[in-house]
Amino acid sequence: MLEETKKRLENIQAIEPYLNAMRNSSLGSWKTAINRIHAIHLYRADLLDILKTVTPNPVAENTTPPSSTLNPQIWIVIGSQKGLVSNFNRRLLSLIEKEIKVLRSDSKLALPQVHVVTNKPTYYSHFLSETELQADIIPFNYDLSYNSAVNLFNIIPESSNLAYDLYYFYNVYGKSQVSAPIKQAAIKPHRIKAETQEVTTQWPPYVLDSDAAIIQEQVQNMLAYLEFQEVLTNSIASENSFRHRILEEAKNNTDRLIHELTIEISMSRKKEITKEIQELAVAAGLIQ
Numbered sequence: 001m002l003e004e005t006k007k008r009l010e011n012i013q014a015i016e017p018y019l020n021a022m023r024n025s026s027l028g029s030w031k032t033a034i035n036r037i038h039a040i041h042l043y044r045a046d047l048l049d050i051l052k053t054v055t056p057n058p059v060a061e062n063t064t065p066p067s068s069t070l071n072p073q074i075w076i077v078i079g080s081q082k083g084l085v086s087n088f089n090r091r092l093l094s095l096i097e098k099e100i101k102v103l104r105s106d107s108k109l110a111l112p113q114v115h116v117v118t119n120k121p122t123y124y125s126h127f128l129s130e131t132e133l134q135a136d137i138i139p140f141n142y143d144l145s146y147n148s149a150v151n152l153f154n155i156i157p158e159s160s161n162l163a164y165d166l167y168y169f170y171n172v173y174g175k176s177q178v179s180a181p182i183k184q185a186a187i188k189p190h191r192i193k194a195e196t197q198e199v200t201t202q203w204p205p206y207v208l209d210s211d212a213a214i215i216q217e218q219v220q221n222m223l224a225y226l227e228f229q230e231v232l233t234n235s236i237a238s239e240n241s242f243r244h245r246i247l248e249e250a251k252n253n254t255d256r257l258i259h260e261l262t263i264e265i266s267m268s269r270k271k272e273i274t275k276e277i278q279e280l281a282v283a284a285g286l287i288q
Contacts, residue, residue, distance in 0.1 A: 077096070142232060
């Protein structure tokens with residue numbers, strides 16, 4: 001019994017460094033993602049300031065309102081990068097299941113054609129094949145540069161067509177390590193407008209060495225790319241905070257088991273020593 005307990009303790013102690021390493025890695029990735037989200041917000045503010053300068057007649061509109069008709073849709077579904085995140089992807093599936101039920105709720109309308117752009121093509125292809133939803137799966141990976149992201153949007157069928165609705169499905173990061181799956185309407189580059197008609201407060205003022213329309217197009221593309229990157233980074237922050245919490249619980253359980261097994265071994269050893277002393281005392285005739 002004592003040998004089995006010692007062996008169990010050794011096994012747990014052997015995996016403890018790996019748990020700590022994965023926990024620290026998740027913590028670092030989580031914090032890095034939070035810092036990148038902050039940097040994206042700052043960069044977006046600068047780009048919007050430039051957009052005010054190069055837009056001739058700014059309009060107070062920066063998003064595409066949801067369509068009242070059942071348009072064809074493009075879903076960009078952001079799953080996890082790695083494992084050890086329990087129901088992280090399953091929660092997205094639940095959200096998509098609810099969305100499909102909403103689309104089915106009006107029997108007068110046919111389900112729209114959906115293009116699903118995801119980093120988990122096999123995962124979602126298998127799931128969607130079991131539904132009535134007609135969906136094409138377009139794979140991508142997390143490590144997208146600006147040019148790669150532009151190429152991705154170019155291969156998404158009719159992504160710039162106003163007749164199509166574009167949405168993100170992902171786990172959004174919240175305070176206190178609380179995240180939740182959401183559906184978010186995406187901004188299309190050509191629909192991004194300056195938010196105000198006020199003259200920019202930038203000083204010194206920007207000096208434009210190119211055509212304003214070209215700069216406007218580039219800024220709009222970059223703003224759409226920033227939104228895409230913010231969604232990815234938000235998902236990474238959510239995933240790693242989720243994984244960190246799981247590994248923190250595993251570490252606490254490991255520490256508790258090590259403490260309990262150490263006490264158990266100590267108690268077993270004390271019993272053995274007591275038994276040996278009693279046997280020696282009996283042999284010496286000190287006790288009956």
